[in-house]
Amino acid sequence: MAAMANSLKAKRRRLSRGKCSKSSLPNDLLIPILSRLPVKSALRFRCVSKEWLALLSDRGPYSIRYLRPTMYGFFYRRRLVRSFQYAPIHPYRDQHLDIKRLTSHLPDHDTLFLLDSCNGLLLFLCVEGDNSFKSMIVCNPFGDEKTNWVIIHLNVALTHLPVGRRFISARLDFHRHDSPQFKCLLFFEDQQANQQSLPWFTILSTNTDQPQNVYVLPQRGLPPLDFYDGTADDDYPKLCMIHDDDTDYAICPSPATSLEGGVRSLMGLSGGVPHYALCNPYELHIWVLANENGNRTWNLKRTHSNQPLIKLHNESYRRHRHDDDRSAYSIAPLGFHPDLDVIFMQIEWRIYALHLTSGSLEEVAGERGANPYGERFLFYPFTMDPSASLGDRREYHMEIPDMNQA
Secondary structure (H helix, E strand, C coil): CHHHHHHHHHHHHHHHHHHCCHHHCCHHHHHHHHHCCCHHHHHHHHHCCHHHHHHHHCCCHHHHCCCCCCEEEEEEECCCCCCCEEEECCCCCCCCCCHHHHCCCCCCHHHEEEEEEECCEEEEEECCCCCCCCEEEEECCCCCCCCCEEEEEECCCCCCCCCCEEEEEEEEECCHHHCCCCEEEEEEEEECCCCCEEEEEEEEECCCCCCCCEEEECHHHCCCCCCCCCCCCCCCCCCEEEEECCEEEEECCCCCCCCCCCCEEEEEEECCEEEEEEECCCEEEEEEEEEECCEEEEEEEEEEECHHHHHHHCCCCEECCCCCCCEECCEEEEEECCCCCEEEEEECCEEEEEECCCCCEEEEEECCCCCCCCCCCEEEEEECCCCCCCCCCCEEEECCCCHHHC
């Protein structure tokens, strides 16, 4: 009887160890399971065993690949300061990233300027020997160092454009389910002979048979827009790409608003849906793009008072930019959380996360001090996704057309 009891105990111990040991599951089964879980749900497995705790407590990039990619933080900096700061977001609040170290393997890494970020990819502008900008790099800093970047060559340096043409900004468009396909958009403004300005953009799309081709979209091919709306003229231009029925759409919004006085605006995607924010020193309005019977319309989603933000900030008022007797805080929207119903707000030089559903606020980054000219941080949300692939091709070419062709 004693021998049988010992045998049963040993069997139970083996079964117990097998149930809570992740090593009993092959990686080709474990990884797809964990990658389909939200981060918050996956982290609950930390209580299963010490092995699970070690796996899901590791902040390194090689454990993050087991979790569904989400926004882990953002890079930000002042416009006149070259170095970036990194702000971690839940669940890895103690994580710290150095963009210089992440890109140290890239060519000319000391002269790279971050232009945009999208779902784990970063877009950099390269500074060449004659201080010209004639190439860009798209990089996944957490992929294989030999294959995690591609270079895009331009036929014209962005610093040597024809008279009357101005480079505005660049956008990167990448969706995880489309990997390794991505799109790079360059925005320009041409001054016409009749003194009118023509805003336009070119697209490099890697999912075509000839990815080196550039597609120039004329003004008449864009959705209704007004880049020069006098009530909200900062952060020009505002644009995002949405995917609907395997078709890409460029969204350039200008919804009607009754807000007046120092209006700041923001365009972005949250949950894959375009959102648009307008903010003055007193309130915040947020619109969402809805598809109603095949027609896209901007619907007002939420309105928030800025008083809770001002109360939480609890610092002295700044002087008004016109140096009169009025005083006000500098308040501006910075970016939408791509997965959660959260918008990041800047007041003076500090950054807060506003949870739109509950209205709760928390300080996440920034610095103390007044911001008398109402400057806005450069803001780049960042997603860690080591599995995001750029494909086998290492070089692309973008042909910027002549002014009379745009």
